[in-house]
Amino acid sequence: MATTQANFVSTPAGSVRPSFRLESIDLLRGVLMMLMALDHTRDFFSSATVDAANPLQSWPSLFVTRWVTRLCAPGFIALAGVSVYLQRERGKSAAQMAKLLVTRGLWLMLIELTVVSFAWTFAPGFIFQVIWVVGLAMVLLGLLQWVPRVAVGALGAAIILLHNLLDPVKASSFGHGAFAWGLLHQMTITSFHGFFVAAGYPVLPWVGVIFVGYAAGPLAVASPARRERIASILGLTFLAVFALLRVTHGYGDHNRFEHLGTVARSAMSFLSVEKYPPSLHYLLATFGVLLLLYALFDFAVRRDWVPGVREVMETYGRVPFFYYVLHIYLLHSVALVLTAADHLNWHLWVTPGTVFFGHVPGWGFPLWGVYCVWLSVLLVMYLPCRWFSRMKARRRDWWLSYL
Numbered sequence: 001m002a003t004t005q006a007n008f009v010s011t012p013a014g015s016v017r018p019s020f021r022l023e024s025i026d027l028l029r030g031v032l033m034m035l036m037a038l039d040h041t042r043d044f045f046s047s048a049t050v051d052a053a054n055p056l057q058s059w060p061s062l063f064v065t066r067w068v069t070r071l072c073a074p075g076f077i078a079l080a081g082v083s084v085y086l087q088r089e090r091g092k093s094a095a096q097m098a099k100l101l102v103t104r105g106l107w108l109m110l111i112e113l114t115v116v117s118f119a120w121t122f123a124p125g126f127i128f129q130v131i132w133v134v135g136l137a138m139v140l141l142g143l144l145q146w147v148p149r150v151a152v153g154a155l156g157a158a159i160i161l162l163h164n165l166l167d168p169v170k171a172s173s174f175g176h177g178a179f180a181w182g183l184l185h186q187m188t189i190t191s192f193h194g195f196f197v198a199a200g201y202p203v204l205p206w207v208g209v210i211f212v213g214y215a216a217g218p219l220a221v222a223s224p225a226r227r228e229r230i231a232s233i234l235g236l237t238f239l240a241v242f243a244l245l246r247v248t249h250g251y252g253d254h255n256r257f258e259h260l261g262t263v264a265r266s267a268m269s270f271l272s273v274e275k276y277p278p279s280l281h282y283l284l285a286t287f288g289v290l291l292l293l294y295a296l297f298d299f300a301v302r303r304d305w306v307p308g309v310r311e312v313m314e315t316y317g318r319v320p321f322f323y324y325v326l327h328i329y330l331l332h333s334v335a336l337v338l339t340a341a342d343h344l345n346w347h348l349w350v351t352p353g354t355v356f357f358g359h360v361p362g363w364g365f366p367l368w369g370v371y372c373v374w375l376s377v378l379l380v381m382y383l384p385c386r387w388f389s390r391m392k393a394r395r396r397d398w399w400l401s402y403l
Contacts, residue, residue: 153215
């Protein structure tokens with residue numbers, strides 16, 4: 001969630017010294033934020049009533065629209081870990097970093113269960129999603145600031161590699177503790193004293209992601225050519241391992257690759273990997289693509305390609321929390337107003353769970369309409385994001401580090 005910045009100055013030894021404005025990271029984060037808005041626009045405005053990620057129900061354009069947005073969570077959370085490393089490199093002590101991470105993490109968890117949960121439902125309820133996971137992962141990473149970075153990375157890698165061994169353990173086997181298991185490793189939907197409660201992002205594997213991101217921080221401050229080469233090699237390696245596991249029905253995902261009669265459906269089956277919780281296959285595929293994108297964006301920054309386009313994308317990446325909260329309220333409000341204007345059942349938009357598991361009868365646009373709405377949302381969001389980004393750049397108020 002923190003803004004990560006670095007420029008690089010050559011030293012006599014040929015290494016680089018960071019001044020902490022890494023444009024390529026802002027660019028990657030900005031693209032992820034834009035894709036995230038596409039996914040949420042589809043949630044609120046699509047007329048499709050099928051599971052977009054299900055190869056037996058979906059169709060190629062809808063499936064790809066959903067799949068590319070699955071890059072967002074692993075990229076966003078891993079970059080949060082990278083940001084922690086860069087702040088340590090900036091000179092913050094373990095104690096200072098621990099205090100910042102614990103307090104900011106608790107703040108994010110509170111905001112998720114209040115401001116963000118209400119944005120999704122416009123009704124009472126608690127939704128444990130990506131902001132909650134980032135907050136809790138920050139708290140845990142803060143408590144590990146005195147542990148060697150390599151050890152933290154090894155723990156994160158072990159979690160990512162091994163957590164699928166817990167897949168056979170179901171929340172229902174824990175009785176009254178079912179929801180606690182849901183928070184840890186299995187998406188769970190329930191109610192508590194009339195409140196809608198959903199654990200959409202089980203925390204265990206995502207903690208592994210932020211730990212690995214933190215351990216990978218030195219890659220961001222390597223020389224440009226070196227980091228682009230390493231990122232490209234790692235990205236291709238992850239994709240190769242992913243492909244091998246998929247075609248051999250290997251460990252790491254309960255969604256098996258199947259030949260479904262047509263090339264398109266078989267390709268969708270190949271890419272149909274579990275996000276809730278994120279499986280090993282899912283993380284290999286998304287990390288592979290993210291690393292290649294990072295290398296490409298870093299190269300584009302060095303060559304100064306399309307600076308105007310980059311500036312727009314980076315603007316969203318510099319204020320991710322502000323952008324995240326604002327765009328959900330915008331999408332939900334517009335969907336509610338337009339549904340009411342069409343004399344449809346707008347009350348469903350103030351019914352918990354509709355946006356995730358339901359559909360307003362008669363409402364929504366075909367996919368091309370969803371893309372038009374998405375582009376409109378990005379246009380509307382740009383000026384507020386630019387204003388907030390510039391304010392954060394010129395002011396050093398302590399509270400701005402929490403937004």
